[in-house]
Amino acid sequence: MRQIQHLALLFAFVIALGACNSPTTSTDKPQVVATTSIVADVTRYLCGSFADVTSLMGPGVDPHLYKASHSDIGLLSNADVIVYNGLHLEGKMSDVLHKLSSQKTVIALSDGLDKTEIRAINADADVYDPHFWFDVDLWSKGVQHLSSVLIERFPAHAAEIRVNTRRFQHEADSIQSQCKALVSALPRDKRILITSHDAFYYFGSSFEFTVKGLQGISTLSESGLKDVTDMVNYIIDNEVKAVFVENSVPQKALRSVIDGCSAKGHEVVIGGELFSDALGADRTPEGSYLGMIHYNVETIVNALK
Ligand SMILES: [Zn+2]
Incomplete structure (x- = not known):
């Protein structure tokens, strides 16, 4: 009898453990999967509490190189909605996203833009600069x-979505004004932004900086x-005093630029990440x-002023 009680307890424990580990039984909310952390953040903002939003890529992950893992495919297949940046930012996920778009709602934020508003790298080959989140108005x-x-x-x-969207736009306008005020303290000739890869074109056009990236747009x-x-x-030549590393790109190449400057007698520092x-x-x-x-904006202005 005692052994049967033990077995019953063990059985209940195993079932409880299984319930804890199963992602499908934890919620009946709509499941939304976003690709990058930036896309996931705005998707969460708009959805509020009615949906579960999962980001495939965590902090510091480079979306140009990211390939969907086996578990990502599972998440994407089970999702009610998928949200991504577009313009080939998630270049290695294009096929997966394209296939799933025939089965469910797949949303590219870039579809909200007119091609005339974005930077064409090679329009004939449909290559555009995907980093448009750095222009708050375009984003x-x-x-x-x-x-x-x-x-x-x-x-x-x-x-709920409408209220959250209005709140986002209001907060975005406020941040944009604060950033423009910070940048206005930096003279125009000091507004030279040098980074690891060419991600800041839209930042440059928004805040009137000359922008140079060591690597291309990808x-x-x-x-x-x-x-x-x-x-x-x-x-x-331009007496630049600081360059900037990026959280999703290795620092090695930019460090060789710093060493190259030093060898020619010009000291340039890393202004921040x-x-x-x-x-x-x-x-x-x-x-x-x-x-x-x-x-x-704060990091760039403080390092260059
Ligand atoms: Zn990039």
């Missing part, structure tokens, strides 16, 4: 598009010796999209 258009499709997909939550192409030499000469293609850790200011924009 807001992407967010508006996301909002419209979410409302269509979840009409019962339309009012981290897939590595910088060569000539790129390093050209950058060293540019820094010396910028958050380019991924947010910072959760529960830090740079762990949210708007916090990250403000953090980057």
Whole structure:
């Protein structure tokens, strides 16, 4: 009898353990999967508490190089809605996203933009600069598009999504004004932003900076010796005092630029780490999209003034 009681207890324990480990039984909320941490942040903002939003890529992950893992495919297949940046930012996930778009709602924030508003790298080959989150106004258009499709997909939550969208746009306007005020303290000739890869074009056009990245718009192409030499000469000619590493890109190539400058008698420092293609850790200011924009502007202005 005692043995049967033990067995019954063990059985109950195993069932309870199974329930804890099973992702499908934890919630009956709609499941939304976002690719990058930046996309996930705005998706959470709009959805509020009615949906569970999961980010495939965590802090510091480079989306240009990211491949969907086996467990990612499971998450994407089970999702009610998938949200991604677009313009080939998630270049190695294009096939998966394309396939799933015939089965479920798959939303690209870039579909909210007109091609005339974005930077064409090679329009004939459909290559555009994907880093448009660095222009808060352009990103807001992407967010508006996301909002419209979410409302269509979840009409019962339309009012909540609309309120959250308005709150986001209001907060985005406020952060943009604060950032413009910070930048205005920096003379125009000191507004030269040098980073590891060419992610800050939209930042430059928004805040009137000259922007140079050592690597191209994707981290897939590595910088060569000539790129390093050209950058060293540019820094010396323009008396640039600081360059910036990025959280999602290795620092090695930019360090060779710093060494190159030093060898020619020009000291240039690392002005800080910028958050380019991924947010910072959760529960830090740079762990949210708007916090990250403000953090980057503050870091750049403080290092260059
Ligand atoms: Zn990038």
